[in-house]
Amino acid sequence: MAGTVSSVGKSSVSSIGTAIRDRRRGLGLTLQGLASGSGLSVPFLSQVERNLAHPSLLSLEAIARALDVDIDYFVGVPTPGQIVCRADEHDRIELNSPVIYERLSGRHAERKMEALRLIVPPGLEAPMVHREGEGFWYILSGTLEMCVGKKKFELHAGDSAHFDQRHPYSMRNIGDTEVRMIWVGTPAIFKDG
Known part of the structure; x- marks a missing residue:
């Protein structure tokens, strides 16, 4: 997966942005804290959370690491x-x-x-x-x-x-x-x- 730059599909983007925001807030992190942990910019993360930008899989992996979850947290289907x-x-x-x-x-x-x-x-x-x-x-x-x-x-x-x-x-x-x-x-x- 490393080196892949394809974007996450549009149909799941709104739930991803919401999940990122909810997880970040649940951890008590600011956007600046998430930016520091992921290496991504605050403006980009803000746009992702508001569904105005589409994260690549590499960006999503960085966000997941910073939020201490696996990437499946954002794109996986819950188990029965x-x-x-x-x-x-x-x-x-x-x-x-x-x-x-x-x-x-x-x-x-x-x-x-x-x-x-x-x-x-x-x-x-x-x-x-x-x-x-x-x-x-x-x-x-x-x-x-x-x-x-x-x-x-x-x-x-x-x-x-x-x-x-x-x-x-x-x-x-x-x-x-x-x-x-x-x-x-x-x-x-x-x-x-």
Whole structure:
């Protein structure tokens, strides 16, 4: 591959530029830092990230090295194990909590959202919290009381809530049985890939 100067195909360029920008930002790198690590200019990298320039394979290799990934990170198709999570493969996330958290989302490291199944014991009340991003809650069974800001909602099986989690929120299982629910949120909160 060394010495190859062909450009990456146009159909994949927009996803490549976005992937480069997201990886760079995820590592806390500036464009100048990426330029220093790759030997490419800041203006060129800026154009690549905005899909105004098409990197050659050699440029893409230099960018990949600077971002500590293989070139396949930008042009490879994810493996089925990174895309599909079978019913018997859900990872339990150990948090030292009475709530059971099981990951439903894919296993690729750069995912931007998280999908979890939560099992909340009867009577459990979680403290008021807030975090960046959106949250979507879907109740599978049981009765959950949610407070978002000063608003209180009672959610039953089949109900859902979707809100900006920068607003303080809390939850409480007010029923006699466990609450089973799906939570989907951005950004991803468990980055162990």
